[in-house]
Amino acid sequence: xxxxxxxxxxxxxxxxxxxxxxxxxxxxxxxxxxxxxxxxxxxxxxxxxxxxxxxxxxxxxxxxxxxxxxxxxxxxxxxxxxxxxxxxxxxxxxxxxxxxxxxxxxxxxxxxxxxxxxxxxxxxxxxxxxxxxxxxxxxxxxxxxxxxxxxxxxxxxxxxxxxxxxxxxxxxxxxxxxxxxxxxxxxxxxxxxxxxxxxxxxxxxxxxxxxxxxxxxxxxxxxxxxxxxxxxxxxxxxx
Amino acid sequence: xxxxxxxxxxxxxxxxxxxxxxxxxxxxxxxxxxxxxxxxxxxxxxxxxxxxxxxxxxxxxxxxxxxxxxxxxxxxxxxxxxxxxxxxxxxxxxxxxxxxxxxxxxxxxxxxxxxxxxxxxxxxxxxxxxxxxxxxxxxxxxxxxxxxxxxxxxxxxxxxxxxxxxxxxxxxxxxxxxxxxxxxxxxxxxxxxxxxxxxxxxxxxxxxxxxxxxxxxxxxxxxxxxxxxx
Numbered sequence: 136x137x138x139x140x141x142x143x144x145x146x147x148x149x150x151x152x153x154x155x156x157x158x159x160x161x162x163x164x165x166x167x168x169x170x171x172x173x174x175x176x177x178x179x180x181x182x183x184x185x186x187x188x189x190x191x192x193x194x195x196x197x198x199x200x201x202x203x204x205x206x207x208x209x210x211x212x213x214x215x216x217x218x219x220x221x222x223x224x225x226x227x228x229x230x231x232x233x234x235x236x237x238x239x240x241x242x243x244x245x246x247x248x249x250x251x252x253x254x255x256x257x258x259x260x261x262x263x264x265x266x267x268x269x270x271x272x273x274x275x276x277x278x279x280x281x282x283x284x285x286x287x288x289x290x291x292x293x294x295x296x297x298x299x300x301x302x303x304x305x306x307x308x309x310x311x312x313x314x315x316x317x318x319x320x321x322x323x324x325x326x327x328x329x330x331x332x333x334x335x336x337x338x339x340x341x342x343x344x345x346x347x348x349x350x351x352x353x354x355x356x357x358x359x360x361x362x363x364x365x366x367x368x369x370x371x372x373x374x
Numbered sequence: 375x376x377x378x379x380x381x382x383x384x385x386x387x388x389x390x391x392x393x394x395x396x397x398x399x400x401x402x403x404x405x406x407x408x409x410x411x412x413x414x415x416x417x418x419x420x421x422x423x424x425x426x427x428x429x430x431x432x433x434x435x436x437x438x439x440x441x442x443x444x445x446x447x448x449x450x451x452x453x454x455x456x457x458x459x460x461x462x463x464x465x466x467x468x469x470x471x472x473x474x475x476x477x478x479x480x481x482x483x484x485x486x487x488x489x490x491x492x493x494x495x496x497x498x499x500x501x502x503x504x505x506x507x508x509x510x511x512x513x514x515x516x517x518x519x520x521x522x523x524x525x526x527x528x529x530x531x532x533x534x535x536x537x538x539x540x541x542x543x544x545x546x547x548x549x550x551x552x553x554x555x556x557x558x559x560x561x562x563x564x565x566x567x568x569x570x571x572x573x574x575x576x577x578x579x580x581x582x583x584x585x586x587x588x589x590x591x592x593x594x595x596x597x598x599x600x601x602x603x604x
Contacts, residue, residue: 162453219505247468267546
């Protein structure tokens, strides 16, 4: 089995209009910038994929990554916990002018909804958001004297994630705190596309060190010297 | 409010953080909310071994790195660069919030727009305008053994933040166990504010007059005394 793909452009070539896409990372840590930019490049060249729903903790920063996707006009909806970042003008403008929809989800609920989808659990109960406006319309139930809110799983058509090491069967490791949502999203999407810094031969990752087993990954593309979103934002780079 | 000028006696944020830090127990796992609560780590008493948790999947982080030595893959929930202490660990977001909701943290400290006498907290938005953002606040208020708030006693325009019932959108219901303000330390128990400490410069009546719910007492009320030079 060889899941490797030669280029990021080929890796994202099949993503259609209206797709729901999970994008890994928390802020700039663990964000698959090259995969995102390849998707933007395709949209600019062909007009597709458009009307994308993006699932990420945030809603982009500066003029690169998810912010650049939004600015390019290819995102119809964001599902996230914290769109109001320090440098989130791209999202703010579109949101306040009604050009982009927002589903706001508490961060832990977002993570668990994604995990649940990957694990085949259609719904679960959480104390988070009980009694708040984010629980409006959701079923509630008491367990052992405390109230909980029922939340549904959250699936996606594609996940774009970033690993540190990867092999051709899709086993992945992550760098530092760049792990965050990446392993969860890998499990929850129909098709998971991973960019990795180091593409190694099978066995090159000690099985004891594998974080995401290859069964959750469909494509692996090497980006040997990946850009770091925070560094790009701080240096004012625009994609 | 007779002749006492609140702004002259009120504690600074650093002094509130110092007071909150005195209650962090040796051997505890602690999450400090983004912004003001993060300052508490600076005043962690010497000799106490505390492990800090951050929502994006790090346990056991230390100080900020020197400028120029940041690795932006190593950040906290506030997107600030951090360093690791010996014994640190990484984990994914679902495990991170399992630590939160699963009752594994000893203490979470957050900021507040309003705290109600029944422990309700409002700290994520003040109205329906602008771009809403909740982050991990609604998760953090559930599960930690103690959920504390650090805050000014009054808003910038002089309105009490300790109230009978929150008027701003709620972050969580009945979740706060202790509040450290610029004027007092108040516990929440049985749907009531229980005053533990107040500034010696204020009388109980003066403190009550800037608090929008009854302050109860179940014993001695201590003096809220902090270092001057923070």
